[in-house]
Amino acid sequence: MIDADHLNIHLLQDELDILQGAQGPLLQKIMETVVLYGEALEAGRLVDIEGPGHFVIPWSSPGIAPPIELLEELADAGLKTKFPFTLDPKPPFDFENLYVRPEEEAVIKAMYCNQARYDELMIQLGLRDQDAYTCNPYQPEVGNIPARDTVLAWSESACAVYANSVLGARTNRNGAIMDILTNIIGKTPLAGLLTDEGRRATWLVEIRTDNLPNPQLLGAAIGLKVFEDVPYIVNLDCYLNPDLDSKTTDFLQEMGTACATYGAVGLFHVENVTPEAVDFGKDLLVPGFQTYVIDDHELQNLLYSFPLLWTDENPKAERCYIGCPHLSLHQLYWWANAIQLALQAHSKKRLAIDTVLYAAPKVLELFKKDESVYFQLKEAGVKFSPACSETIFETRLCSGRPILTNSTKLRAYTTARFIPDEALVEALVTGKVD
Amino acid sequence: MGKTFKGRAILPANLIGEALVSRQGFNTYASFYNSLHDDAESAECADSGNTELFGRNMMGKIICLPKTSGSTSAGAVWQRVASLGVAPKAMLFARSIDSLAAGGLIVADIWTHHRICTVDQLGEDFLLAVQDGDWLKVREDGTVQIINTQQG
Numbered sequence: 001m002i003d004a005d006h007l008n009i010h011l012l013q014d015e016l017d018i019l020q021g022a023q024g025p026l027l028q029k030i031m032e033t034v035v036l037y038g039e040a041l042e043a044g045r046l047v048d049i050e051g052p053g054h055f056v057i058p059w060s061s062p063g064i065a066p067p068i069e070l071l072e073e074l075a076d077a078g079l080k081t082k083f084p085f086t087l088d089p090k091p092p093f094d095f096e097n098l099y100v101r102p103e104e105e106a107v108i109k110a111m112y113c114n115q116a117r118y119d120e121l122m123i124q125l126g127l128r129d130q131d132a133y134t135c136n137p138y139q140p141e142v143g144n145i146p147a148r149d150t151v152l153a154w155s156e157s158a159c160a161v162y163a164n165s166v167l168g169a170r171t172n173r174n175g176a177i178m179d180i181l182t183n184i185i186g187k188t189p190l191a192g193l194l195t196d197e198g199r200r201a202t203w204l205v206e207i208r209t210d211n212l213p214n215p216q217l218l219g220a221a222i223g224l225k226v227f228e229d230v231p232y233i234v235n236l237d238c239y240l241n242p243d244l245d246s247k248t249t250d251f252l253q254e255m256g257t258a259c260a261t262y263g264a265v266g267l268f269h270v271e272n273v274t275p276e277a278v279d280f281g282k283d284l285l286v287p288g289f290q291t292y293v294i295d296d297h298e299l300q301n302l303l304y305s306f307p308l309l310w311t312d313e314n315p316k317a318e319r320c321y322i323g324c325p326h327l328s329l330h331q332l333y334w335w336a337n338a339i340q341l342a343l344q345a346h347s348k349k350r351l352a353i354d355t356v357l358y359a360a361p362k363v364l365e366l367f368k369k370d371e372s373v374y375f376q377l378k379e380a381g382v383k384f385s386p387a388c389s390e391t392i393f394e395t396r397l398c399s400g401r402p403i404l405t406n407s408t409k410l411r412a413y414t415t416a417r418f419i420p421d422e423a424l425v426e427a428l429v430t431g432k433v434d
Numbered sequence: 435m436g437k438t439f440k441g442r443a444i445l446p447a448n449l450i451g452e453a454l455v456s457r458q459g460f461n462t463y464a465s466f467y468n469s470l471h472d473d474a475e476s477a478e479c480a481d482s483g484n485t486e487l488f489g490r491n492m493m494g495k496i497i498c499l500p501k502t503s504g505s506t507s508a509g510a511v512w513q514r515v516a517s518l519g520v521a522p523k524a525m526l527f528a529r530s531i532d533s534l535a536a537g538g539l540i541v542a543d544i545w546t547h548h549r550i551c552t553v554d555q556l557g558e559d560f561l562l563a564v565q566d567g568d569w570l571k572v573r574e575d576g577t578v579q580i581i582n583t584q585q586g
Contacts, residue, residue: 033544040444040536056506064470064507070545155506175509178537192533227459228501228532264459264503264532413464
């Protein structure tokens, strides 16, 4: 047990009471974990969590998910998060949507054999509802949209960076398990991105590309350079809208996801676009900041640096996964339109590569109501799934297989090959990958 | 007497072990991607983006690194590799520990009762001095001594 007399963090009496066992050994253990976390982050104190959570692990996969036994211990004690939470996408059980082979199906079923119990435990611990599974929870159809300055304890790196940067809420990048524990105790350490000082930028990133760059490549470049620091990005405001329209939020979501994957970026500011940059401008930059200039050459070099991890270097691509992170409604329509135009241009009715678009259950539900667009895409061979494309690779059965993606995040964790959107549309229609 | 560095002991321990050095950010989830299954007997680094550690066995080693990077799934990864017995012996951070590593390593310690000794704030000079294969002595006060350097 922690020796409270030797802590640097200041605890309130009610926090000390829990730490000393006043509310039982399980809450004591949770508080001990959260307090030690605060000590490690050099937090002055704990602060109350003020809004719903979003957590990273929705699968029962051993090694990535919290152990069932740990969750049962929490649920059996009647513990629940202070606010209902949303959760990353479900494992890929909707086989009819995924173009997976029978042997992959069998492994997926075996890998996630505890999923029903896991889902049940998540509901008991505070999951908002059965449709709350997505890595894009701030879409209006999903509705986990914290207000500016709300203190949160989110995990899922892609969501934490969006909540901080685009919504102006405040969360550190919490890991799996710690996310549930802090949200049960209702407190998180006041450190890092929760503080004004921690939200100041140490990098000025100057964009000098001829056009709006690919957000996934741009984010990867920024993440690789600034690593965990906060970048202040200039020259994107001529393309993006401070009213945060769909085009802007989609761009920032994709860029932020890549920043968080290739580095550990938890917050970025875009001049004249994101809320804190609109309010404070370059005052957000600390004295002595570093500068990074990104031009088309830099992004091209990054693209060419991605190794091809397919087992056969020149096969026909067999599948394409689009939507890591999950697509917005606006993005679904972008793909629908781009695919239809490309099919018409090539006088074709069906894509040459089996393609899946991934989005939140509620977003897909709305999209499918637009029957003419939905059925046109279905007839072209496009399928739609609310699952997580990355989990399909965890079977190891499609590692090295010729699978394409528009996601630099999926590329980073799997053997899928990244191709930027416009080139990918062409590849889907022709079957040819340069 | 080898060089000595003083850091901050977050999860203290007295131990001696062999260094594996990553001068770039250590992506926890990608590194242990192939070491999370029930019958894992070792922990070969699976992060193809980490040219220093890719393919090398991290089990029982002392990982020397600036910070960790990547997915927040890493939180549960530490708990898993600790419970499987394939975890590194210690994690030595040149900089202040990041929130993902801190949370994951503390959860593994308290909920799995398996300590992965953790020291941070050892300084950039530490990463410049330590070499792969060096033997390191770590003390519970956060002192790290290079006791047998590969470079003589």
